[in-house]
Structure formats: structure tokens, C-alpha cells
Amino acid sequence: MKKKIAIIGSGFSGISAAAYAAKAGNEVHVFEKHDQPGGRARQFSTDNGYVFDMGPSWYWMPDIMESFFADFDAKTSDYFELVSLNPQFEMIFKEENISIPESYGDLKKLFESLEPGAGKQLDKFMDSARFKYEVGMQDFVSKPCHNWWEFVSPKIAGSAIKLDLLSNFRSYVSKYFKNPKLRTLMEFPVIFLGASPKNIPALYSLMNFGGYALGTWYPMGGFHQLVQGMKDVAEKQGATFHFNHTLEKINTKDGKVTSLIINGETQIFDAVIASSDYHHTETLLSEDKRNYTETYWKERTFAPSCLIYYLGINMKIPNLKHHTLFFENDLDAHIDSIYGDKKWPEKPLFYVCAPSKTDSTVAPKNCENLFLLMPLATGISDDEATREIYLKEMLTRIETHTGMNDICSNIEYKKSYCVSDFIHDYNAYQGNAYGLANTLSQTAVLKPKIRNKKITNLFYTGQLTVPGPGVPPSIISGKIVAKEVNNLMKQTYEKAV
Structure with missing residues (x-):
């Protein structure tokens, strides 16, 4: 019997859950408060020809995306062309710059x-990182x-020691490399996991393999x-997307969600998957009826927020790569x-992405599309005057470099x-950009x-739950949660018959 499932939010976890839930034969409806899918990965265009990705810009772990399709x-190639970047990125230090080759x-x-x-x-490090990647991304992260x-x-169990779950990432890197630039190069990917490398498990060296070894890619068009x-893909499975639809209340009775109020209208569903902020x-x-109290959330360690600037530059900028890290x-x-x-x-x-170095469609001719990002603490004041001070700082350093x-x-x-x-657009707790920190x-x-x-038929997916940001x-x-919901729907049907 076909069950009716609501998915709240159309970020990556929501779209993924929609595809897998619909594939199982359920009637799936995705409700998105914005006018397009993507969540933090939305895109916008300007009247003068610039096209900006609003969020993610590092296409790492390409096998995971390929596995979804x-x-x-x-295949990904059914939908877009992937380009391998060479160099993958450049890291700017005071004394010298390092370009990471393809x-x-x-x-x-x-x-x-x-x-x-x-x-x-590096061979030894990457051999270990490969092992962590294969076990971690195939077995570890797929658990509910x-x-x-x-x-x-x-x-x-046999892999526990080799996964380095109890070692911290900084100490782990220092066992392999003494050069401070190499250490920084190896540590930078975990910054967005939400804590200092001193507090991140060495397991996450798998990210170095997923990036440096598997390459840094760019999907043409953004x-x-x-x-x-x-x-x-989700629509081909039968999922229906509803944009400009905001969830206002979840009604429950006898341990179950009975209905949702969306844009003032009451709608009934058999199960709900929340891809929205947990x-x-x-x-x-x-x-x-909540899983967690306000005190619980206040005690969590969150990954950073960030200051982002989307800039259209009416000139070409030499000596700037697709990805540049100013360290x-x-x-x-x-x-x-x-x-x-x-x-x-x-x-x-801070970090600069210049997709116009690779993709001529994201900026007018002889112009540059720049995305500037600086990681920040969550919950701090961010008035426009303060933002502008840091924009000037970043632009001055870009000008010096180029x-x-x-x-x-x-x-x-x-x-x-x-x-x-982030708070206004995504209801992000304290304005976090990357979910919960992946501390031990x-x-x-x-x-x-x-x-x-x-509540037996309410589920959560996304960067605030497993497996992480x-x-x-x-x-x-999204795949994990859809499987849980599909199993529940199957059990409910079997009990009914």
C-alpha cells in the first residue's frame, strides 16, 4: 500500500531522502520555504550576468555523488560535466605560496x-587515509x-585501531610531517568539521584522501x-516538490504525527522526514514531544558560521586560481x-573561489565571479559595517597577492x-553554516x-544528525533515513494486513 510521506526542506539530505523514499513506492512530497531547491546550495543570478552558488563550492568525494546516481x-554525466581542477587549489602563506597539483x-x-x-x-599517510575512507564511507557512516x-x-571491530578513533588529528599529522606548511595543508580540511584539529578524531584523515587523492572537481554551470x-532523479521516482511552502506546526496525537500545517493549510501524512534545521x-x-531540551543545544559544539561575499568584478584578475586559501x-x-x-x-x-577561471557561463566576458568566505563563530553580531571592515581586509590581501x-x-x-x-533563511541554530562539530x-x-x-513517524536528516556536515x-x-522510513512503512502495512 502506498504511504504518503512529507519531507521538510530540499537541501541535499532532503532531496536524497525524497529519491529513496519515492523509489520504494511511497507518495513523497517535498516542502521548501524558498523558491528553488538546494537549501544552502541555492544559486542566484544577477541582471548583469553573474551566476553565484550560495554555498558549497568544493566538489570532493566524487564517488559518493556517483553512487547516489x-x-x-x-550517472553524474547525465546531468553535468565534471572538470578536474589543476591545480586543485592554492594556499597563500607569508613567505611563499603552495599550489596543490592534480x-x-x-x-x-x-x-x-x-x-x-x-x-x-605522504604515501604512508594516504595509505592509512585510504583505508579509513573505504571503511568509514562504506561501513561507518552508513549506520543509523x-x-x-x-x-x-x-x-x-578488526579495523578499530587502524581507524584511529581515539587519536586527535593534530597529533596524528605531526607524526608524519614536521614542516609547518605541510601540517597546515593537511589540517585545513577538518576546520569545517567544527573544531580545532586538536579536538577532531584522526579518523577524519579520510577527508585528505577524499580530496587530495580523489581530486578536486567542478561541475560546469556551478x-x-x-x-x-x-x-x-527524485522526480523521476515520483517525488513532488512544492516551493514557497513553509512548515508552521507539527500536530501530534497518541505518539504519532497526525498532520502538518503548511502555509496555513492542514495536510495529513503517514510519516515526516525533517531535512530542516533539527x-x-x-x-x-x-x-x-521534543528529543532535546534548549540546554542540550546550548551545550553542543557547533561547526562555524561564516561571512560570505558574492562579488562581480568588472575585470580579469591574473594570478588567482579557482580555489585559493589565504593562510x-x-x-x-x-x-x-x-x-x-x-x-x-x-x-x-579566508577562502576565495573564482569559478569564472574554469566556467565562462558564471560571469560576463572579461569579468570575474568571486566568492569570499571567512569562517566565524556562531551567535555573534554581524552588522553590515563590521562585514565591510573584513571585506576590505580580504580584498587588500587579494590585491597584494595578485x-x-x-x-x-x-x-x-x-x-x-x-x-x-543563516538564521533568517535556514532557521540555523545560532547561525551555524555547517551543522554540529564532528568531535569525538x-x-x-x-x-x-x-x-x-x-513520535514513531517523525524522522530527522541532515548535517545536525548522522553522519555529519x-x-x-x-x-x-538522506539515504539512511529513507531506509528507516521505508522499513517503518513496510512494517505498518504488514501489521495492517
Whole structure:
């Protein structure tokens, strides 16, 4: 018997859940408050020809995306062209710049040139990272994490030591490399996992493999092409998308969701999957029906928020790569401003994406599309005047790096996005941009549960639950939750007959 399922939000986890739930034969409706799919991965265009991806820009772990499409007898190439970036990115230091080559062989040579013996050490590091990636992304992250017994298997138990679950990432990296630039290069990917490398499990060296070894890619037309491709897959399975539809209340009775109020209209569903912000979703329930209290959320460690600028530049900027990381200042000082003092950084690090270096469709001819991002503490004040101070700081450093002193005077489009915007647009708790930190105390079973403990047909998916933040984990999260819902619907049907 076909069951009617509501999915709240059309971020990556929501679209993924929609596709898998619909494939199982359910009637699936996706409700999105904005006028397009994607959540944080929305896209917008300007009247003068710029096309901006609003969020994700690093296409790492391409096999995870490919696996999603393969589950529906499709390929990424059915929807967009993937380009391998060379260099993958450039990292700017005070004394010198490091470009990360596309070829692993060239990457080894780079490491060796910076530290004798580091090439062989990179092999050892990546061999271990490959193992973590294969076990972690195939076995570890696919669990619904109801309890620890899910991880009691010969394969996982036999791999426990090699997964380095109890080692911290900084100490782990230091065992392989002494050069401070190489250490920073290896540590940077975990910054967006939500804590200092000192507090992130060494398991997450799998990200180095998923990025540096598997390559850094770009979908022509922008990251939103992945959103559109996944949406098309979900629609082909029978899912229906409803835009400009906001969930206002979740009605419950006798331990079940009975109906939802959406845009003032009451609608009845057999099950609900919330891809919306977990904390916000629970505020739509009476307090006694929530999984977690306000105190619980206040005690969690959240991944950063960020200051973003979308800039249209009426000139070409030489000496700027598709991805550039400006790390001239101390990494730990910036990290402490995010997780320690929770303030605007005094000497910030930041990231620039210039997709127009690869894709001529995202900017007018002889112009550049720039996306500037600076990680920030959650919950801080972000008035426009403060944003502008940091924009000037970032642009000055870009001008110094590129030798172009007139970038500021050639800005023809500018839009900022920060903590308060994440709260307004996504109901993001304290304006977080990347969900919960992947610290050891917030990993696997210790993350917020994917199922409401008091309401049998309410589920949660996305970056605030398992497996964690990032595009690939969010896609996996949708699959995990859809499987749980499909099993519930099957059990309900079997009891009925």
C-alpha cells in the first residue's frame, strides 16, 4: 500500500531522502520555504550576468555523488560535466605560496621539495587515509546510529585501531610531517568539521584522501547542477516538490504525527522526514514531544558560521586560481576566535573561489565571479559595517597577492551573507553554516538521533544528525533515513494486513 510521506526542506539530505523514499513506492512530497531547491546550495543570478552558488563550492568525494546516481541507474554525466581542477587549489602563506597539483605523483614531489622524506611519508599517510575512507564511507557512516551494537561487526571491530578513533588529528599529522606548511595543508580540511584539529578524531584523515587523492572537481554551470540533477532523479521516482511552502506546526496525537500545517493549510501524512534545521523543527512540537531540551543545544559544539561575499568584478584578475586559501596568519588564533573567545578574528584566514577561471557561463566576458568566505563563530553580531571592515581586509590581501590594485574600484555587484542570514533563511541554530562539530563526543551514536523518541513517524536528516556536515555526508544521511522510513512503512502495512 502506498504511504504518503512529507519531507521538510530540499537541501541535499532532503532531496536524497525524497529519491529513496519515492523509489520504494511511497507518495513523497517535498516542502521548501524558498523558491528553488538546494537549501544552502541555492544559486542566484544577477541582471548583469553573474551566476553565484550560495554555498558549497568544493566538489570532493566524487564517488559518493556517483553512487547516489548509480542507485537510480543514472550517472553524474547525465546531468553535468565534471572538470578536474589543476591545480586543485592554492594556499597563500607569508613567505611563499603552495599550489596543490592534480596529479598525486606531482603532489609527492611537492611534499618532498618542502621536507626531505615527506614524499614517502605522504604515501604512508594516504595509505592509512585510504583505508579509513573505504571503511568509514562504506561501513561507518552508513549506520543509523540507534546504538553502539550496530558497530559490532568483525570488519569494524578488526579495523578499530587502524581507524584511529581515539587519536586527535593534530597529533596524528605531526607524526608524519614536521614542516609547518605541510601540517597546515593537511589540517585545513577538518576546520569545517567544527573544531580545532586538536579536538577532531584522526579518523577524519579520510577527508585528505577524499580530496587530495580523489581530486578536486567542478561541475560546469556551478555546484547547483548537482542539486538539479538530484532533484530530477527524485522526480523521476515520483517525488513532488512544492516551493514557497513553509512548515508552521507539527500536530501530534497518541505518539504519532497526525498532520502538518503548511502555509496555513492542514495536510495529513503517514510519516515526516525533517531535512530542516533539527533544533528549529523541534520548536514546532510541544516541549514534551521534543528529543532535546534548549540546554542540550546550548551545550553542543557547533561547526562555524561564516561571512560570505558574492562579488562581480568588472575585470580579469591574473594570478588567482579557482580555489585559493589565504593562510598568511596563524591558524590556531583564528580557530580560537571561533571556538574559544567567540569573536570576530583579529587576523583572519579566508577562502576565495573564482569559478569564472574554469566556467565562462558564471560571469560576463572579461569579468570575474568571486566568492569570499571567512569562517566565524556562531551567535555573534554581524552588522553590515563590521562585514565591510573584513571585506576590505580580504580584498587588500587579494590585491597584494595578485598584484592588481584596482579590484575594489571594479566591483559592479556585491552581496554579503553572514550569521543573521543563516538564521533568517535556514532557521540555523545560532547561525551555524555547517551543522554540529564532528568531535569525538558528538560522533556516531552521540549525535542527535534520526528518529523522534516519542513520535514513531517523525524522522530527522541532515548535517545536525548522522553522519555529519558536508555535501557527501548529507546525501548519505538522506539515504539512511529513507531506509528507516521505508522499513517503518513496510512494517505498518504488514501489521495492517
